[in-house]
Amino acid sequence: MSEHAVQTEASREGLESFVYDDSIVRMFSWATIIWGVVALLVGVIIALQLAFPAAGLGIEFLSFGRLRPLHTNAAIFAFAGNAVFAGIYYSTQRLCKARMFSDLLSRLHFWGWQLIILSAAITLPLGITQGKEYAELEWPIDLAIAVVWLVFFGGNFLGTLIKRRERHLYVALWFYIATIVTVTVLHVFNNIWVPAGLVHLIKTGEFAGPTFLMKSYPVYAGVQDALMQWWYGHNAVAFFLTTPFLGMMYYFMPKAAERPVFSYKLSIIHFWSLVFLYIWAGPHHLHYTALPEWATTVGMVFSVMLWMPSWGGMINGLLTLRGAWDRVARDPVLKFFVVGVTFYGMSTFEGPLLSIKVVNSLSHYTDWTIAHVHSGVLGWNGFMTFGMLYWLMPRLFQNKLWSTKLATMHFWIGTIGMVLYILSIYTAGITQGLMWRAWDETGRLAYPDFIETVTVLIPMYWIRVIGGLMYLTGAILALYNFYMTWRGRPDKYEETVHYAAPLAANYDGDPPAKSRLTANAGFGHKGDKFLQGNWHRNWERKPVRFTIYVLVAVSVGSLVEILPMFMISSNVPTISSVQPYTPLELAGRDIYIAEGCYNCHSQMIRPFYWETKRYGDYSKPGEFIYDRPFQWGSRRIGPDLAREGGRKSHLWHYEHFKNPADTSPGSIMPRYPWLLSKDINFPAIQGRVDANAMLGVPYGDLVLEGAAVEAAQFQAQTIAMELEEQGGPAMDETWDKQVIAVIAYLQRLGIDLYKDAPVSEEEASE
Amino acid sequence: MADPTNKTHKEELLEHNYDGIQEYDNPTPGWWHLIFWGTIIWGVLYFVVVQMTALVPGQHDRLESTRTAAVEKQFAALMTIEDDLEKVRIVMGDENWLAQGASVFAGTCTLCHGQDGEGLIGVNLTDNYYKNLTDLAGMIDVVTNGAANGAMPANKNLLTDNEIALVVGYVASLRGQNLEGPRGVEGEEIPPFPEPITADQDG
Numbered sequence: 001m002s003e004h005a006v007q008t009e010a011s012r013e014g015l016e017s018f019v020y021d022d023s024i025v026r027m028f029s030w031a032t033i034i035w036g037v038v039a040l041l042v043g044v045i046i047a048l049q050l051a052f053p054a055a056g057l058g059i060e061f062l063s064f065g066r067l068r069p070l071h072t073n074a075a076i077f078a079f080a081g082n083a084v085f086a087g088i089y090y091s092t093q094r095l096c097k098a099r100m101f102s103d104l105l106s107r108l109h110f111w112g113w114q115l116i117i118l119s120a121a122i123t124l125p126l127g128i129t130q131g132k133e134y135a136e137l138e139w140p141i142d143l144a145i146a147v148v149w150l151v152f153f154g155g156n157f158l159g160t161l162i163k164r165r166e167r168h169l170y171v172a173l174w175f176y177i178a179t180i181v182t183v184t185v186l187h188v189f190n191n192i193w194v195p196a197g198l199v200h201l202i203k204t205g206e207f208a209g210p211t212f213l214m215k216s217y218p219v220y221a222g223v224q225d226a227l228m229q230w231w232y233g234h235n236a237v238a239f240f241l242t243t244p245f246l247g248m249m250y251y252f253m254p255k256a257a258e259r260p261v262f263s264y265k266l267s268i269i270h271f272w273s274l275v276f277l278y279i280w281a282g283p284h285h286l287h288y289t290a291l292p293e294w295a296t297t298v299g300m301v302f303s304v305m306l307w308m309p310s311w312g313g314m315i316n317g318l319l320t321l322r323g324a325w326d327r328v329a330r331d332p333v334l335k336f337f338v339v340g341v342t343f344y345g346m347s348t349f350e351g352p353l354l355s356i357k358v359v360n361s362l363s364h365y366t367d368w369t370i371a372h373v374h375s376g377v378l379g380w381n382g383f384m385t386f387g388m389l390y391w392l393m394p395r396l397f398q399n400k401l402w403s404t405k406l407a408t409m410h411f412w413i414g415t416i417g418m419v420l421y422i423l424s425i426y427t428a429g430i431t432q433g434l435m436w437r438a439w440d441e442t443g444r445l446a447y448p449d450f451i452e453t454v455t456v457l458i459p460m461y462w463i464r465v466i467g468g469l470m471y472l473t474g475a476i477l478a479l480y481n482f483y484m485t486w487r488g489r490p491d492k493y494e495e496t497v498h499y500a501a502p503l504a505a506n507y508d509g510d511p512p513a514k515s516r517l518t519a520n521a522g523f524g525h526k527g528d529k530f531l532q533g534n535w536h537r538n539w540e541r542k543p544v545r546f547t548i549y550v551l552v553a554v555s556v557g558s559l560v561e562i563l564p565m566f567m568i569s570s571n572v573p574t575i576s577s578v579q580p581y582t583p584l585e586l587a588g589r590d591i592y593i594a595e596g597c598y599n600c601h602s603q604m605i606r607p608f609y610w611e612t613k614r615y616g617d618y619s620k621p622g623e624f625i626y627d628r629p630f631q632w633g634s635r636r637i638g639p640d641l642a643r644e645g646g647r648k649s650h651l652w653h654y655e656h657f658k659n660p661a662d663t664s665p666g667s668i669m670p671r672y673p674w675l676l677s678k679d680i681n682f683p684a685i686q687g688r689v690d691a692n693a694m695l696g697v698p699y700g701d702l703v704l705e706g707a708a709v710e711a712a713q714f715q716a717q718t719i720a721m722e723l724e725e726q727g728g729p730a731m732d733e734t735w736d737k738q739v740i741a742v743i744a745y746l747q748r749l750g751i752d753l754y755k756d757a758p759v760s761e762e763e764a765s766e
Numbered sequence: 767m768a769d770p771t772n773k774t775h776k777e778e779l780l781e782h783n784y785d786g787i788q789e790y791d792n793p794t795p796g797w798w799h800l801i802f803w804g805t806i807i808w809g810v811l812y813f814v815v816v817q818m819t820a821l822v823p824g825q826h827d828r829l830e831s832t833r834t835a836a837v838e839k840q841f842a843a844l845m846t847i848e849d850d851l852e853k854v855r856i857v858m859g860d861e862n863w864l865a866q867g868a869s870v871f872a873g874t875c876t877l878c879h880g881q882d883g884e885g886l887i888g889v890n891l892t893d894n895y896y897k898n899l900t901d902l903a904g905m906i907d908v909v910t911n912g913a914a915n916g917a918m919p920a921n922k923n924l925l926t927d928n929e930i931a932l933v934v935g936y937v938a939s940l941r942g943q944n945l946e947g948p949r950g951v952e953g954e955e956i957p958p959f960p961e962p963i964t965a966d967q968d969g
Contacts, residue, residue, distance in 0.1 A: 263789070309802070725914075726914065
């Protein structure tokens with residue numbers, strides 16, 4: 001304790017002393033920068049694979065479909081996630097004038113989260129996935145996330161709010177509350193599943209391999225699963241990548257700029273409008289799909305309404321810098337913040353734009369979406385994170401930043417890299433979108449061969465690789481700067497002791513607002529008092545009530561969209577000829593999911609003439625009722641597969657998996673040699689069928705012991721025989737290989753619509 | 767950006783102080799309110815007009831009308847012809863129809879038969895030898911229903927009758943080019959296809 005502290009002892013009567021826990025912030029900061037480099041590196045690797053497919057080396061663990069989820073999960077949950085935790089742990093303690101509620105919970109949170117990331121890094125390349133974007137992690141990891149997030153992190157955070165010594169909650173804390181509450185709701189309701197492997201093990205005592213033990217099926221199917229997934233997916237962007245970063249902006253920007261926040265009133269209205277409106281916008285990811293049109297229209301109008309609430313954050317951020325612009329030129333921290341907030345403004349203008357249906361009809365399934373999310377994550381999340389880290393480094397390591405010059409260099413190399421990435425991919429997206437829809441007055445597609453619309457993008461893909469490499473280089477410079485600053489740390493960190501009075505139990509409340517009106521009476525006075533925001537000042541004193549209000553705000557939109565989709569059957573009209581997948585097709589579908597085919601292939605033909613010309617009749621809601629999870633996809637790096645069934649021979653598929661470039665010159669699809677050599681896991685097929693039967697799929701006698709396996713073996717032999725007859729390899733070599741199951745699935749896609757409805761047993765006997 | 771501190775409006779700091787962070791009591795900018803409430807009013811109106819009235823046709827109705835118009839425009843001259851074989855012969859005799867047939871071929875057939883019909887996984891279509899057919903009617907059947915245990919897939923769900931006529935006419939026109947392909951000769955030599963019907967003969 002310093003001398004100064006001793007001297008002023010007398011004046012501290014009635015005050016409590018406390019020390020902030022900065023070591024947990026140091027831990028999360030290290031994790032942020034290290035995982036950040038990993039996430040970016042994986043990004044560069046898969047970007048290279050699109051420009052140069054041979055870079056996948058034909059190794060299953062490096063294939064695009066398995067690595068892309070690793071890239072997105074690492075960027076969101078490892079890089080941005082750890083940054084959020086570092087920022088929240090640093091700022092919350094100071095905004096509450098209190099150490100975190102529990103050091104143990106802090107450590108459990110940190111190590112629990114790193115273990116989750118590690119398990120993602122192991123399971124995703126192994127093809128263990130739920131097949132839903134940004135929710136790929138399988139059920140045991142889902143459970144771990146729920147515990148670490150809600151119990152360790154949420155409990156620790158709320159505990160800190162309760163024992164705080166600052167009467168009112170600052171706006172940053174409102175955003176943190178919204179983050180914790182909403183991410184919990186989203187994660188839990190999007191991950192309700194039947195753990196097929198575990199159920200099978202318990203029921204039969206048969207262990208069908210570790211991969212199958214991790215396998216689950218969502219309780220939702222088809223259209224409903226799609227709605228749940230994009231309600232989750234969109235709001236993961238909202239409440240994992242937006243609200244916590246806005247909270248961090250509200251803390252670190254005024255701190256770094258040493259300027260007051262522009263407007264308290266604006267922060268109130270943009271916080272509540274953002275939290276209330278965001279949750280409705282999910283269906284804009286499903287424009288023109290089999291999701292009912294009313295739901296997508298709701299998603300669209302709410303997305304447009306979100307424009308100003310988002311920009312409220314940008315305005316409050318940028319106008320806070322008034323009077324500090326001269327320092328932006330000198331201080332890399334402020335440079336990162338300015339560009340970060342500007343990118344936030346750009347991508348939250350672009351978001352509403354892309355949600356408008358006519359724009360979406362062009363942009364959807366193309367690289368435009370990829371460009372959009374990267375301007376958000378690289379520009380907003382990435383640059384806010386780096387700005388925060390550079391500001392934190394000297395404070396955490398109690399040492400001057402090793403090199404300001406290097407940080408400025410990082411800023412420029414990162415900015416240029418990001419611009420190269422985004423501009424090239426915008427160009428790629430718009431080019432491809434226009435090529436897909438081009439048709440002349442004679443009704444013919446200008447580019448009927450899908451490959452033509454891919455090969456033209458390759459130069460843009462190379463520019464993206466260069467841009468990504470530059471951004472990665474910047475992050476490595478940050479890591480080095482971080483390391484060098486850490487090396488110069490003192491032998492023992494000095495821990496400043498702070499003093500503050502505990503909150504008195506009998507607080508009289510804030511001074512009531514006085515109406516500023518003179519001539520008016522009654523209603524006018526009430527209105528004026530309301531506009532002065534005093535009611536909100538009261539809310540800021542009551543964290544539990546505030547949390548409940550946030551929960552209510554995010555529940556309204558969720559319930560209005562989700563309940564009708566489950567309760568009103570006309571939203572998903574059934575089609576009598578659509579039947580469940582056969583056991584082998586189901587196994588093939590699960591391989592399709594494990595390989596991450598949905599990362600490049602959609603299964604959703606939109607009702608546009610040019611799209612039906614290319615792929616066949618548009619997709620109907622009733623076609624997907626057995627799809628657990630739905631596989632509509634979000635990007636067509638390859639063509640749509642919704643009606644792939646029967647379009648090509650088994651032999652074509654077999655040769656195509658062996659080497660796509662042989663059958664489709666110019667194809668950028670990776671080779672899948674392992675599908676040709678790995679055996680089908682037949683014992684697990686019974687478990688797959690049983691789990692789907694539990695969820696209501698009419699499998700009849702196939703649930704009898706071994707019946708599904710027998711049916712699958714018979715179908716596999718039939719397909720292998722046909723393959724041989726078409727000139728493929730001998731049936732003995734192929735029938736029990738995974739490729740046969742995948743072919744069975746692909747040949748089934750979208751063909752039920754053209755079949756006759758099956759005759760029920762009663763009708764048949766008449 | 768104009769600095770609001772220089773304006774007559776005097777900024778007031780609130781008595782908030784969080785770890786040294788202060789907040790101004792500035793009002794939310796007017797243009798922000800204008801656009802915000804504007805988008806809300808627009809949103810309600812848009813939803814009501816689009817989803818609750820019949821003023822704007824739904825997405826599936828719009829597709830149907832586009833499709834009907836496009837098909838009528840594209841196939842007006844073919845639609846009246848009942849005989850499939852005659853249709854194919856008309857296609858064979860008309861440059862424009864052949865170009866459209868080539869487009870269907872590019873979207874449907876090239877993956878197996880090669881860019882120019884020289885053969886790949888599927889047979890060479892440019893020589894005089896054919897595997898699953900002996901005449902033009904047989905080719906219509908093969909394209910429609912498939913052949914050879916699924917080695918040649920059926921296209922009846924994917925292509926309309928008119929599109930099948932286009933692509934069969936185009937494939938028939940490839941005969942005799944004898945392009946070099948990877949597969950060599952397969953099947954039997956069959957009699958020449960019937961002559962194309964050209965506009966001159968028609969008239």
